[in-house]
Amino acid sequence: MLLTTKFLRPTSDPRSVKRERLSALLESGDPKRLNLVVAPAGFGKTTLVAQWCSQHPSRTAWLSLDEHDDEPRRFWEYILGAFEYAGMTGLEDSRRQLTRDSDDAVDAAITGLINTLASDGAAWNLVIDDFHFISSNIIQRQFAYLIDYLPPGITITLASRTEPLLPLARWRVRRWIQDIHPGLLAFSESECREFFQNTMGLDISAEQATDICRRTEGWVAAMQLSALSGRSGANDANTSPKLDLDERHISDYVLSEVLEQQPAELRRFLLDTACCPRLCASLCDSILDSDNGQAQLENLLAQNLFLIPLDTKNEWFRYHDLFREALLLRIQHTEPERAESLWRKTVDWLLSHSHVQEGIAQIVQHRDWDWLALVLAEHGNNLIHGGYHLPVLDWIDALPAHLVDDRPQLQMLRIWGLFFANRVETLDPLLTSLEDLLDRRVADSHPDAEGALALQSEISLIRSYLARSRSDAKSATDLTRQVLKDIDHTQIPLKSVTYYGVGLDNYGKGDFTGAEEALQSAVRYGQVERKPSTVLTSGGLLAWIQYNRGDIDIALETCTNVRGWVDDHYSDPTQPRLISCWQNSALTEIYRERNEPELAATYLAPLLEHVERGTEAGQHVIIQYVRGHLAFSEGRIQDAIEYLQDAAQVGRRRRDSILFEPPASSALLARCYIALGTLDQARTCLEAEDKKQLTNPLHLEQNRISEARLAIAFEDPERAMNLLSGLLPAAERNAHNRHLVEILLVYADALHQVGRLEESVAMVDRALNRAREAGFIRLFAEESAGLRAIVKDHPAIKSSAGQWESRVRDVLSDEHQGESEMPVDGKPKATQQPTETLLEPLSHREKEVLILINDGYANKEIASKMDVAPATVKAHIRNLYGKLGVGRRTEALARARDLGLLQS
Template identity: 70%
Template structure:
C-alpha cells in the first residue's frame, strides 16, 4: 500500500517571497524535458516549485521522496502512483508489471508508462522533491531511460540538495534541461527586502537591506553569513518585528562573492577551523579519510559536519555526510590565500591529496590533478603504472589525451607509455595507425635487450602485448592462421610476465574459434576471458567477452543461458565499475545479443531498449565492425516488425560498410546480405533478393555461421522462384554440419525451408515430418519469432501441424503469434526517413554500374540542398557512411563535385529538371 500523503503538494506559505522570474523558467517549453533545481538545504527549492505548481493550469503529479524510496520497484511504484493520484488513467498494466519477478519487469513498466503518457497527450508536469535521497545506480539508469523516451509536452522537475548522477551533459547539449542553481535562486533586491520584512518578520532598515543584498549578490546562504560575520543575530521569529539585528560592515566594493566570503568569513573563523579550510582547499572533493591524511589529524569528520552546520559554502555530494566539495569560488579564494602565505605547504598538500586519490582507487581524478599541475615526470610515472587498467576500464580516450600532453622525450624514452598509446588507439578503433608505432616500439625494445638495459626484463614482457596486438591486426587482414599462432604463443609466454593479459588473449582466441564456427571451443575461450577479466579488473573485456559468449549461446539455441550470461556480466560490471556520473560502459556484442534475444522472444519493445544506446554510436561514428553489427540487429528488428523499407536501408548500409572496411574489422561480421535478401522476398522482389546473395559456391564467407546463413537465404529465394529441388539440394548438405557444430538456430531454419521445399514438390507428408523436427528443436531452444518471419505458405503449413496443436505454453504462444501474423491486413507502418522521389526514368540507366537505392536517396537529398551532416541525420547513418555513398556516386557518374553530379543526373533522367 502506498502512502498517499507523499503525493500531496505542500501548501504555499502566503508569506513566502513570490519568485515570478524563476517560475517562468520552470514553465514547459519545447524541447525541454527536465527542470533541475539544485541547492543546499534552505535555498527555497520546495517553496519555489510548489508555488509554480499551484499556478500552472497543466495537470501536475507530485512525489515527496525519502530515504526509503531508494529501491527500484518502490521508487517506480510511487512515481506511477503519483501520476494515478493526479488523475492519469490506464496505469493498471504498469502496476501489474512491477509485481513480476522478471529481471526486465521494471523496464517494461517504465516503457508502458511512457506509452500511456504518449497516448494521453496531456502536457503533464511531474515533480520529484528531495531527489537526493535516490542514490541507487539502477534507479539512476532507469530514470535516465525514462527521460530519454518521454513524449513531447511532458516536463519533469527535480528538487535536490545534490546534482543527480544522470547524463546531464548529453541532455544539456540537446537543450532538454533548465538548470536553476543557487546563482539563479539568488534574491533580487526587492526579493531580499520582502524576505526580511515579510517572510522572516525582521525589521531591517532599508539601507541595510540594500547593503546585504549587494554584498551577497542575493545569495541566501551568503546573506546569513553576512549577519554572522557582522556579529549580529536576529532574535525574532517569522512574522514578528525585530530590531536587534546588528548592522553589518557596509564598506562594499566590487569584489566577487568569493573575495567577500574570504574576507568576511575565513578571517572571522576560529584559527583551527580557518586552518582546516586552507589545508583542505587543494582537495577537489573532501571526505574525512582524505582530510585526515593530508592534515595528519583524526578530527576531519567533525570539522566537515561543523562547516555543514554553519553553511560555510560546503556542498554535500551524498546524503550520508561522507563526501563534500567547496563552492568553486570559495575554494579558489582559499587556494589563492594558502599559495600566497605558504607556497611550500600548498605544494605538499597537493602532493598528499593526489597520493591519497591514487592509493584509494580514484585514479582518474588523481591523474587529472597531476595534469592540471603540469608535473610531467610524475604524470608519466603514474600513467605507466595505472594506464593499462584505465584503458581496459573504458578510459582509453583520456589516457590518449594525457599521453599527448606529455613532452615527446618522455614518451620516446618509455616503452610502457608507447605501449599504452598503442592500446589506447586500438580501443579507439584507430587500427590503421598501429603498424608504424609497433615497429618503432619493437626497435626500442630490441635495443634495450641488446644493451642489457635495467628494464630489459620488462621489455621482454611487453613483447607479449605487441604479439597480442599483431594477432588482432592479422584478423583484420583475414590472416586467421597468423592470428591464431600469435594468440597461442602469447598464452604460452604470458605466465612469465607481470602484465595481466589473459582476458584479452582469451577474447582473441574466442574470436578465432568463432570465426571458424567452432562454437564449443569459442564458448570455452570466452568463459576464460570473462573469468580472467574479472580477476584482472578489465570491465570492457568482460563485457565484450560476455557479449560474444551470449551471441554464440543464442545462435547455438541456449537463449535462457545467453540471457543469464548477459545478466551476470552486467551485474559484475555495475557492481565494480558503476559511476552514474559517467556514460554507462556498454558493449556492442552484449547489447546486440540482448536485442536479438528479446526480438526472438517476441518482446520487441524490450529489444528496442537495448538497441537504443547502440544507435547513438552509429550516429556519432563508430568502429566499422561494430557499425555492421548494430545495423544488422537494427535491420533484423525492423524486419521482424514488418518495417521492411527501414530494414532494407540499414542492411544495405551494413553490407556496404562491411565490404568497404573489411581491412579494419577484426572479425567477420554477420551476413547482412542474407537478411537483406529476406527483406526483398518479403516485399515480393525475389530477383532483387537473388542479386544480393551471389552464387551458392561463393567463398566470400570464412565464418561457417555466415556461410550457412547465406545459403539458407539462397534456398529461400530458390523456393520463391519455383526451384524447390535446387533449394533441397543446398539444404541437404547443410544439415550434417549444423547438427555437428550445434548451430541450432540455423538448423531450425534449414528444416523449415526444407519442409517448404518438399511441400512445393507435392511431398506434403515428408514436409510435415521435416516441420515437426523443426518445431521440436525450436521448442527445446525457446525460439519463437523466427517462425513468424517465414513465408506465408510456410506459416500456413505450421498452423495445421499436429505437433503445434498439442497442449503447452510454448505451442499456444507460437500458434497465437502465427494467427496474429496471418490476420495482419498490412505491414506495420514505416518508421524510417521517407525516401525522396526519384524520376521513373532512372530505371533505364546507361551507366556501366547502376546506382544503388541508398545512392539514389543521397542524390535526391543533395538535390534538395542538404549538407552531409543533414543527409546523415535524415538517413540515420554515420556521416562517414554518407561520404562513402557520395564517393561511390561520383565514381559511377564520372564527376568530381556536387554541381556536376546533379547536372549529370538530370541528363540521365535520374532527377526531374
C-alpha cells in the same frame, strides 16, 4: 569518474531569509525556458535557487560546476549524470555517445537528451550552479542548441557570476528568459535586518542594519563577514564594519577579521584543508593525520564559517569560493612547502579512494607532468578497460613529448587507447616505433629491460588483432599462441583480451566448442583483471554463438550474468553504462526469436546511433544485420532490405578492417526479395556473394539455405533437396541447431512440393522436436505460406496444450507475415514508384562524400580521406541530406540508389 556530490542540492537552512519575491520569479511557465541568476560571488545565488527548489513540486536535477568542467565531454557527462542522479532513465544511449571518438559524438548525446526529455513527458528543472566556469565557445554553442530545442515543461536555471555568451537577446525577444540580476538579489533593509537577527543570531539595531546594508549594497557575503567579525560587540552601534566590495579587500578581511579571530586549532584546520576542492571527514583525517575531521566540519557549519553542505547527511562539504581562495593564498604564501605537501596528500587520497579522474584533474591543473605520467602508468589500463579510453588519450596528449617518448608503458597505453577508439589505422607506425625502443633497451641492458620484454606480449596481442582485420588468420593465430605461451611470465593482465582473440579465431573457423571455451576463459579472466569492457564483449560473442547453436536459454543466462557482474562492480549511476555490440545484438536476436519484438527493439535502440553517426565497420554490419532481421520478422520488408543492403555493402567494401567474418547479410536479404516475389533480385543477391571468402560454416549454411528457398520459389524442389541434403549431416554433427531446424523445414517444403507428403511430415516432426528443445518460436512464422500451413496443421501443434506449442500457434496466426508487403499486382513496391530526378544536382564533393558513406566510413574517416576538416564533411553531409530530402545515412543511401546515384 564523476563526483556524485556535484549533483547534491545544498540543503536549505531554515534560518535563512525567505525571499518569496524572488522565488516567485523563478517559477516555471510558458513560454519561459531559462532562469538566469547573474551576480558576483556571495550574492546568495545558490541559496536562493536551493531554497526555491526545496519548495518546487517538479523534479530537479542539480549540478555544481567547477574549473575542471570547461571541456565539452566532461561538461555533458555531468549534465547527464545530474539527470540520472535525480531519477531520470533512458539516457544510456546519450552516455554511450560521449565515449565515441567522433567530432559529432557530443551533438548526438545532446540530441539524445532532448529526445529523452520529450519522451519522459514530466516537468523537470535543471539547475546549473557556477556556470561562469564555462568559457568554452563550443560548450556555449551546444548549450544554446539545448535551449532552442527544449521540450515543453522543462526549465533550466543558471547561476553565474557573469552573463554567459548565449543568444540571450533572441531569447529575451521570445520571452524565454527570466533575468535575476544583482539589483534584485541585493538584500533590502528589512531582509538585511532579518538576516542578522534570525540567520546570524545578532540583535542589532535598525540603524546598524541600514548602515551595513548601505555599505555592502545588500551583498550577503560581506554582511556575513561583518556579522562574524562583529559578534563580540554586536550590540555596540559604533562597531559596524566598514567594507569595500573589492575582492582583494574581502580576501584581506577574511584573513584578518575572520581567520585570525578563530581558535588556533580551528585556524590550522581551515588553512590545512583549503587545498581540498571538496571535503569529507575521511579526507580531512587522512591529510591531517587526525580523527576529528567530522567534528571540525560540523563545528564550522554551526558557526556559518563559509562551509556549504553538499548532501543531506553532512558527509560532503565545500568552502565558499572566496573564503577558500583567501585561505589558499595565505598558506601558499606563508607555508609553501606545507601547502604543497597537503595538496599531494589530497591527490593521493583521491587516487586511492576511487576518485581517480578527480585526482588526475588536480594533477593536470597543477601541471605536475611527472606525477601525471606515473599515475597514468599505474591506473591507465584500468581506466581504458573501464571505458575511459578517450580521457586517457587526452591526458597522454597533455604530457610533454619527452615524458612519453621515454616511457614505453605510456606509448603502449596510447596504443590501447587508440585501439579501443577503433582508430586501428594509426597503430602500425606506433607499434613499430615502440618495438624499436624496446629492442634498444634490451640491447643496452636498460634497467627496465625486463619490463620491455613484458610489453612485447601486448604488442603481439595488438598485432594479432590487426592481422584479423586483414583476414590474415594464420598470423593472428600464431601471434595469439605466442602471447598465451608467454603470458604467465609477465605481470601484465592480458589473459582476458588474449582469450577473446582466441575465441574470435575459433568462431571464424567454425570451431564453436573451442570458441565457447576460450570466451568463457576471457570472461573469467576479465572479471579477475577487472576489465568490464572485455567481459561484456566476450560474454556477448559467447551468447551470440550459444544462440546460433540453439541454446537460447543458456545465451540469455550468459548475457544476464555478465551484465550483472558489470553492474555490480561498475554501478556508479554518474558514469556511462558500458554497452557491448555483441551482447546487445545477441539479446536483440534472442527476444526477436522469442516473439517479443518490443523487448528486442529496446536492446537494438542503443546501437542505432552508432550506425547513423558512423562506427567501426564490423559493428556496423552486425547492427544492420540484426536490425534488418527484426524488420523482416515484423513484416517491414522494405526497411529490412534497406538495412541489409547497407550491411552487405559495408561488409564487402570494408572487409579489410573487420576483425571477424560478419553475418551473411546477403542470405537474409535474398529472403526479403523472395518474400516480395522478386526472385531475380534474390538470385542476383546470392550470386553476388563471394563464397570463397566465407570461412565461417554458419555463414556458408545461411547462403545455401537461402539458395534452397529460392529454388523452391522457382519450383525446382529437386535442386533444393540436393543443396539441403549436403548441409544436413554437418549441421547435425556440429550442433548448428538453429540452421538444422531451418534445413529440416525447407526440406519438408521441397518434399511437399513433389508430393512426398509422409516424408515431408517426418521432416517437420524432426524440426519441431529440435525447435522445442531450443525454444525457437519466430522462425516458423518466417517460412513460406505453404510451409506455415503445414506446421500449423501438424498434430503436435494443432492439438497440443503445451506452452511452447501454444506460442507457435499464436505466432503462425499473426497477420504480420513476411509477404505482407507484397502488392496486389505481385510487383515490388519499389518498382511502382516513378523515376525521379533531383531539383538541384549534387556537387562533385557531395558525390564523393556519398560514395564514402556508402563504403561505410565514419565522418572522421571521410575527413581524413578527403583531406578536409571534420566540420567541412558535416557541412557536405547536411547539404547532401537537404538535396536528397532525408535525415539520416541509411535513408540517404536508399534514396541515392532509387535515383541511380549509387549502384545497388
